[in-house]
Amino acid sequence: MPELPEVDMARIAARRVAVGRRITGVWCADDPIVFEGVAPARLRRALLGRRVRAVRRHGKHFWFELDRRPWLCLHFGMTGGLHTTRAPSVKLVSSGRQGPAEAWPPRFARLRLTFDDGGELVIADARRLGRIRLRDDPRREPPISLLGFDALWELPPSPRFVELLRERSAPVKAVLLDQSFAAGVGNWIADEVLYQAGIDPRRRARSLSAGEARRLRAALRSVLTTAVRLRADGDRFPRTWLFHHRWDRDASTPRGEKIRRTTIAGRTAAWVPSVQR
């Protein structure tokens, strides 16, 4: 479930369980794909006994600052997620959703860390498109160094945002999905933002008027701040959002607006022709 708001919830959950604590146990799957270039023995050596200083996020990536380098860097891919427990019996999930106590350790666990106070943290990833890496200086090394502005924390001022869009000839939806443009925007957020700004996702980015670009920026800021404030819990998103209807079978919003689906940049775009021009 990982676009920027979900990853930010994971950052907060990880911070709560890990910051100030020492890592006393490391278990990891022997999976050279998810653990890109990191053998299990090296991972254990890098993490065991370390104290966690902070948890940082940029776009959909996040990482743990430790008291010694290298640091632990994570990306959830399409199906990854973070799970934590505090006391042996209390279970918390990064989504914040309250449910029946989940299985522990969770299905598809790839990495499991135990802390000196008994807390635990698990990275799970069914589809294995997520990545777990070690980096000496995450912000200065790929893949994080290749990202554009963080869509929530570093949104450029309007004039600069307009300028950046003018430099791009791809469909505006493809530009929104490009992590070297705005880091953290994923498929549903791009669709939501374009819907709220009233812009056809197929439009070339450079064809937007300054007014349209400003509307797009405002929608991006509004959608992200709202989603984060609501703890990335889709059930609590405003009912006016396309989010609730984009995959509906009947393909229309409660207002009776028809939803159309089009492939752009290899992803399915859901949009409302009567609203988006």
Next chain:
DNA sequence: CTCAGTGTTCAGTG
């Protein structure tokens, strides 16, 4: 059984 999917990368194209 088939296919789409809240993502990224990389080879190929124009």
Next chain:
DNA sequence: TCACTGAACACTGA
């Protein structure tokens, strides 16, 4: 050269 597109990746659940 550069920007862009689409397939590949790997697996689950509808």
